[in-house]
Structures are given as C-alpha cells and as structure tokens.
Amino acid sequence: MSPERREQLRRRYWLWHGLLSAAALMILIGVGNPLQQGGHAPLLLGLGGVALLAELLLVRYPLRHGYTDRGIWMSVSTPIVAAVILLYGWPIGVWLDAGVTFGAGLLTTRLKQSCLHWVWLNTAQSIVCAAGAGAWLPVVLPQLPFTPGLNLALALLGILIAYSLINILLVSITVTLAEGVRLRWVLRESLFDLPRETLPMFLLSLLLMVMLRLYGFIGSLAVLAPYLALRQAFILYTRQHELYHQTIRSLGFLIQRAHPYTGGHLQRVAQWGRKVAERLGLPPERCELVYEAALLHDLGKTVLDERILNKTGKLTPREWAQIQRHPQLGAEILSNVPFLNEIVPWIAYHHERLDGKGYPYGLEGDQIPLEARIIAVVDAFDAMIGGEAPSQQRQYRRALSIEEALEELRRGAGTQFDPQVVMVFEQVVQEWLPLSRIAGGK
Amino acid sequence: MDTFWIGLGVVLGSVGVLGYYAFVFLPAQLHRWRCQSLRAFAKAIELRTQGRYGDTELLAQLALAVSTRLGIEGYERKRLELAIYLRDIGMVGIPYALLNKTTPLSPMEQLTLARHAEIGAAIVEQIPGLSAVAELVRLHHVVYAQHPDAPLSAHLLAALSDFVEIAHHQDYDAALATLRAGAGDRYHPQVVQAIEAELAARPLTSWAPLRRSAALWLGLMVYPLKDLTRLLVELARH
Numbered sequence: 001m002s003p004e005r006r007e008q009l010r011r012r013y014w015l016w017h018g019l020l021s022a023a024a025l026m027i028l029i030g031v032g033n034p035l036q037q038g039g040h041a042p043l044l045l046g047l048g049g050v051a052l053l054a055e056l057l058l059v060r061y062p063l064r065h066g067y068t069d070r071g072i073w074m075s076v077s078t079p080i081v082a083a084v085i086l087l088y089g090w091p092i093g094v095w096l097d098a099g100v101t102f103g104a105g106l107l108t109t110r111l112k113q114s115c116l117h118w119v120w121l122n123t124a125q126s127i128v129c130a131a132g133a134g135a136w137l138p139v140v141l142p143q144l145p146f147t148p149g150l151n152l153a154l155a156l157l158g159i160l161i162a163y164s165l166i167n168i169l170l171v172s173i174t175v176t177l178a179e180g181v182r183l184r185w186v187l188r189e190s191l192f193d194l195p196r197e198t199l200p201m202f203l204l205s206l207l208l209m210v211m212l213r214l215y216g217f218i219g220s221l222a223v224l225a226p227y228l229a230l231r232q233a234f235i236l237y238t239r240q241h242e243l244y245h246q247t248i249r250s251l252g253f254l255i256q257r258a259h260p261y262t263g264g265h266l267q268r269v270a271q272w273g274r275k276v277a278e279r280l281g282l283p284p285e286r287c288e289l290v291y292e293a294a295l296l297h298d299l300g301k302t303v304l305d306e307r308i309l310n311k312t313g314k315l316t317p318r319e320w321a322q323i324q325r326h327p328q329l330g331a332e333i334l335s336n337v338p339f340l341n342e343i344v345p346w347i348a349y350h351h352e353r354l355d356g357k358g359y360p361y362g363l364e365g366d367q368i369p370l371e372a373r374i375i376a377v378v379d380a381f382d383a384m385i386g387g388e389a390p391s392q393q394r395q396y397r398r399a400l401s402i403e404e405a406l407e408e409l410r411r412g413a414g415t416q417f418d419p420q421v422v423m424v425f426e427q428v429v430q431e432w433l434p435l436s437r438i439a440g441g442k
Numbered sequence: 443m444d445t446f447w448i449g450l451g452v453v454l455g456s457v458g459v460l461g462y463y464a465f466v467f468l469p470a471q472l473h474r475w476r477c478q479s480l481r482a483f484a485k486a487i488e489l490r491t492q493g494r495y496g497d498t499e500l501l502a503q504l505a506l507a508v509s510t511r512l513g514i515e516g517y518e519r520k521r522l523e524l525a526i527y528l529r530d531i532g533m534v535g536i537p538y539a540l541l542n543k544t545t546p547l548s549p550m551e552q553l554t555l556a557r558h559a560e561i562g563a564a565i566v567e568q569i570p571g572l573s574a575v576a577e578l579v580r581l582h583h584v585v586y587a588q589h590p591d592a593p594l595s596a597h598l599l600a601a602l603s604d605f606v607e608i609a610h611h612q613d614y615d616a617a618l619a620t621l622r623a624g625a626g627d628r629y630h631p632q633v634v635q636a637i638e639a640e641l642a643a644r645p646l647t648s649w650a651p652l653r654r655s656a657a658l659w660l661g662l663m664v665y666p667l668k669d670l671t672r673l674l675v676e677l678a679r680h
Contacts, residue, residue: 200460200463203456203459203460204456204460206452206456207452207453207456207457210448210452210453211453222453225457226456226457226460226461229457229460229461229463229464229465230460230464232464232465232468233460233463233464233468236464236468236469236472237468239472240472240475242571243472243475243476243479243571244479246569246570246571247479247482250483250568250569251482251483253565253568254483254486254531254534257534257535257565299486302486302490302534303486303489303490304538305538305539305542306537306538307538307539329489332485332489333482333485333486333489334482336478336481336482336484336485337478337479337481337482338475338478338479339475339479340479340482
C-alpha cells in the first residue's frame with residue numbers, strides 16, 4: 001500500500017469515526033435518561049452486570065492470521081439487549097448496550113491491544129445498532145396479527161436480525177476503511193455467517209425473556225448456563241481452524257523431509273503467491289488459500305524416490321516421467337482432506353503451461369485455473385534464482401540472478417506463463433528486493 | 443401455571459439444544475474432521491510404499507469393530523482412531539529403495555525398516571494436540587512377549603497391521619492363520635480372540651463392496667451439490 005493511499009484511508013476512517021460518534025451522541029441525547037420514566041434501575045444494573053460478564057467470558061480468538069480477526073462475531077450481549085428492548089423499551093436498551101460495550105471495551109483494552117478511540121467507536125456502533133433495531137418496534141408490534149406470544153417471538157427475531165444487519169454494515173465499513181479491502185468481500189463474508197449466528201442468539205434471547213418474566217432478575221442468571229455452552233462451541237470452532245492450519249503445517253513438514261528444500265523456499269513461494277493473488281484482486285479468503293496451496297504444491301514429491309529428487313546429474317527419460325507424476329500424486333493425497341478440496345486442482349495443474357506443453361495433463365490457456373498459474377510463476381522464479389535447493393542447484397541449469405530470472409519470466413510470458421501474473425509478480429519482486437538485501441538474502 | 447410450564451419447557455429445551463450442540467455434536471464433528479485430514483498422511487504413505495503394507499481403510503474398519511469388542515472406549519478409542527492413520531508416517535524417513543524392494547530384506551535392512559515406528563513417533567510428537575498419539579505410533583509393531591503391559595490398543599494395532607499386510611500379499615485366511623499361530627507369543631491372545639470373533643460374525647468379503655458403494659453414493663451426493671453451489675455463485679457474480 002502506498003503512503004498516499006494509506007493517508008487517504010486514514011482520513012476517511014477518521015471522517016467515518018466522527019460521523020458515527022455524532023450520530024451516537026445525538027441518539028443518546030435524544031433518548032435522555034430513560035430511568036426517570038421506568039424505575040427499573042436495580043434490575044438494569046443487574047442485567048448490565050450479567051451482560052458484562054457474558055461479554056468477558058467469551059474469549060475472542062483471531063481466527064485467520066493476516067486478515068482482520070473475524071471478531072465480527074456478534075457481540076455476545078446482543079441477546080440480552082434484544083430482550084431488554086422488547087420488555088422495557090428501546091431507550092433503555094440503547095443505554096444498556098452502550099454501557100456494556102464501553103465497560104467491556106475498557107476492561108479489555110490491554111487484552112485486545114485496542115485504544116480508547118477504538119472502544120468509543122465500538123460503543124457508538126452499538127448505540128446506533130440498538131436504536132436502529134428497536135426504534136421501529138412501537139410502530140410495528142401492535143400491528144402484528146398473531147397471538148401475543150408469537151408476536152413477541154417474531155418481534156424478538158426482527159430485533160436480532162435488524163441489530164445484526166446494521167452491525168454488520170457498520171463493522172464492515174469500519175474494517176474496509178481501516179484495512180483498505182473491498183467492502184463487498186467483507187460484507188459477503190459476514191452475511192454468510194449471519195443465519196448460523198442468529199439462531200443461538202434467538203434461543204438465548206427467548207430464554208432470557210421468559211426467565212425475566214417468570215422469575216425476575218434471579219431468572220436472568222440462568223442465561224449464563226447456555227452462555228457457557230455457547231462459549232464452548234466457539235472455542236471448538238476456533239479449534240477447527242487451528243486443526244486446519246495444523247494439518248497444513250504438518251503436511252509442510254512432510255514435504256521438507258522428503259525433499260531437501262531450503263527452509264525458505266516453500267515459505268517464499270507461499271508468501272509471494274499470496275501477494276500476487278492479492279494484487280490480482282482475488283478475495284482475501286482466496287488469497288489465503290493460494291498461500292496454503294503454494295505451501296503444499298510439491299506434496300506429491302513425498303511419494304517419489306528421493307534418489308531421483310536429489311540427483312544432480314541429468315535425468316533419464318524414465319526418471320523424468322517419475323518426476324512428472326508429482327502434481328497428480330499431490331492432488332491424490334490432498335483429495336482425502338475434505339476442507340482442502342478447493343486447492344486440489346491448483347496443485348494438480350501447477351506445472352501446466354499456457355501453450356499446452358506442460359505436464360501432466362497438457363492443459364491450455366483458460367483451462368488452467370488462475371491460482372495454478374500463479375503458483376507456476378512463483379515456483380519457477382524461486383527455482384531459477386536457486387532458492388529451491390542452493391546447495392546442489394537444479395540439475396539442468398545454474399542459478400540465475402534476480403534480473404536474469406525476471407527476464408526469463410518475461411520471455412516465457414504468453415507461452416509458458418500467464419503474462420498478467422508475470423507482470424504483477426514483477427512488481428511484487430521489486431518491492432521484496434530491498435528487503436531481501438537488508439536481510440542479507442540473495 | 444400454564445405460562446410456568448411453557449416457560450420451563452422453553453428453558454429446558456434451549457439449554458438442551460445448545461448443550462447438545464456444544465458438548466456432543468461439535469466435538470464429534472471435530473474428531474471426524476481430524477480423522478479425515480489424517481487420511482491424507484495415510485494416503486501419502488500408501489502411495490510411497492505402493493500399498494504393500496496393507497489397506498489402511500480396511501484396517502480402520504476392522505480396528506473400530508474389534509475395539510468395541512475389547513471394550514476400548516472414549517478417549518482411548520479416539521486415540522486409536524488417530525493412530526490408525528498415522529502409524530506408518532515414519533515411512534517417509536525410510537529410503538525409497540528399501541521400502542519398495544521386491545526381494546526379501548536382509549536382517550540389517552529389516553532393522554532399518556523397523557525404525558519407522560520410532561521415526562513416526564518422533565514426527566507425531568512434534569504436532570501439538572497429537573502428542574498423545576505418538577505412544578501408539580511407537581508401539582504399533584509391539585511384540586506381546588516383550589511388552590505384555592503395553593496398551594491394549596497398541597496390541598490391537600500391531601496385530602491388525604500384520605493382518606492387513608499379509609492379507610495384501612496373500613489372503614485373509616493366511617493372515618488369520620498367522621495371527622492364530624502367534625497368539626500369546628507375538629500377539630496379545632485376547633486381541634486375536636476378538637479379531638477371530640469379529641471375523642466369524644462378519645466375514646471380510648462382505649465389507650469391501652459395501653465401503654465402495656458408500657463412497658460412491660457419498661461422492662454422487664456431494665459433488666453435484668458442490669458444483670451447483672459453485673455455479674450459483676458464479677452466476678451471481680456476473
């Protein structure tokens with residue numbers, strides 16, 4: 001990201017910050033002090049305490065590195081706020097939400113490494129959400145045609161969905177401005193998770209409402225039990241993601257055992273692959289997958305005879321035929337892992353050429369997935385500059401300098417490599433060059 | 443009074459659903475995922491050794507069935523399930539030429555080959571969350587006469603590893619005969635007995651076709667669905 005772009009983003013972000021703050025303050029002032037009308041002060045304090053506890057109990061893990069932590073996961077006090085909006089009116093809900101978010105934000109600044117203006121931004125967001133979710137209620141609720149119980153349940157669902165939608169919109173805009181990614185992707189990603197998150201929230205909220213009606217404040221404590229269940233579920237979700245990364249990392253170990261790569265080769269190929277994918281405008285999820293696919297692209301070599309892989313002389317046709325099997329073998333291994341299904345074709349086709357002279361299938365042009373073309377370019381480049389195995393060098397050629405290797409890529413663009421990928425990759429390398437010299441690299 | 447019972451119903455119902463989801467459904471799913479991902483390792487080894495050490499899927503089915511008979515349950519069973527797919531991972535550290543040698547191995551070569559259990563355990567120990575499985579990987583060729591007090595699941599793994607290997611080269615009867623001959627000496631007698639009982643109850647020949655048709659059915663079910671969703675996504679994008 002260029003400095004100008006960063007500066008521009010920063011300015012927009014602060015503009016957005018100001019807008020949200022102004023809206024939130026106006027709502028708070030407009031609502032006034034809701035306690036004067038009702039007199040639920042002790043109850044609200046108690047509920048606020050429960051909500052705060054719930055918010056703090058739920059540990060948030062960053063799920064995917066390199067991308068904004070998917071902390072878009074609904075604020076866990078949302079079900080409580082929704083029930084309060086329905087039972088005691090939206091002004092009280094707004095204050096409750098504001099208080100809880102602000103309190104929880106302050107208590108966890110150290111943990112989340114956030115700062116005060118970030119906490120306030122969150123609070124402003126929750127104020128706007130709560131107001132937006134509740135303000136329509138007095139108008140719509142009396143007009144619902146069903147039995148009172150069903151009406152209430154429907155209204156609750158409506159509140160939750162409205163709250164989530166507004167929240168997603170606001171958070172997505174913030175993330176877009178803070179990270180400079182496209183709004184569409186962030187929105188799509190978080191909207192995808194919406195139904196899965198709404199159902200447990202709805203159940204919790206319903207439970208809370210019934211308990212509040214029946215047993216008062218003491219009843220609301222019972223909500224903490226399902227919260228613990230939800231927390232457990234969330235921790236397991238993160239485990240699932242850990243498992244995913246663990247699998248990839250262990251497969252990486254396996255490759256390194258089979259083939260004496262320098263430790264850096266796979267890492268470099270993976271990082272460059274991700275950068276190129278980002279530059280080409282692929283969605284972040286996809287870029288992450290390209291990273292993983294590039295890390296595993298030579299998995300098939302674990303199957304081959306290491307005498308062929310390590311051979312420094314010229315390969316016989318038979319040995320060469322063996323080597324040519326490795327993309328297919330890698331794909332065959334990976335097809336057993338259900339959550340890596342998507343990258344199987346990329347690995348199978350990473351030695352194909354645009355002109356159809358590649359191996360093992362001889363695909364042409366558009367038949368080769370873009371991601372496979374990216375991996376092909378990046379892998380070839382690192383092999384050419386001797387990054388794959390510098391101690392022994394590739395059998396059939398000496399290591400080239402970076403400029404020579406780029407020249408080679410350019411010469412192959414259109415026949416062997418995708419010209420667009422090569423063009424983007426050149427920019428990536430130009431940016432990486434000064435860094436590598438500082439680090440004492442090649 | 444009516445509201446009270448309805449309220450109680452709602453409360454208990456939602457607590458039940460959430461509890462089931464968080465403490466039963468998700469952990470089970472996680473374990474399934476884990477086993478499935480480990481299948482990739484087993485596949486890599488199977489390709490490297492050209493399948494000469496037996497069919498891992500067959501071993502998995504047999505081991506699960508027999509472990510129920512032996513009363514291996516809960517955590518130990520999960521550990522066993524993971525060890526099935528990881529047992530031969532150490533083969534990556536054994537030279538290719540030795541693994542694929544068609545002539546009989548010399549005693550020296552046999553010793554080298556036997557090191558795969560140790561290498562595999564060393565690899566598995568490196569992976570956080572799988573270190574408990576390393577013990578079973580290390581002991582997956584354990585000899586009963588030498589280590590009678592090794593975990594029962596290790597003895598089961600040892601017997602079944604040999605069973606599928608011999609079954610691959612000869613047939614099921616020869617494999618079972620070998621186990622019977624080695625019971626009490628090389629293999630744990632209780633384990634051999636359980637395997638025999640299982641095979642008597644469900645002859646092996648009936649298993650493989652079932653498995654294949656199930657896989658086919660799943661593939662038929664899942665793949666069109668996936669393609670369909672991808673198509674819809676593509677259409678929505680344009």
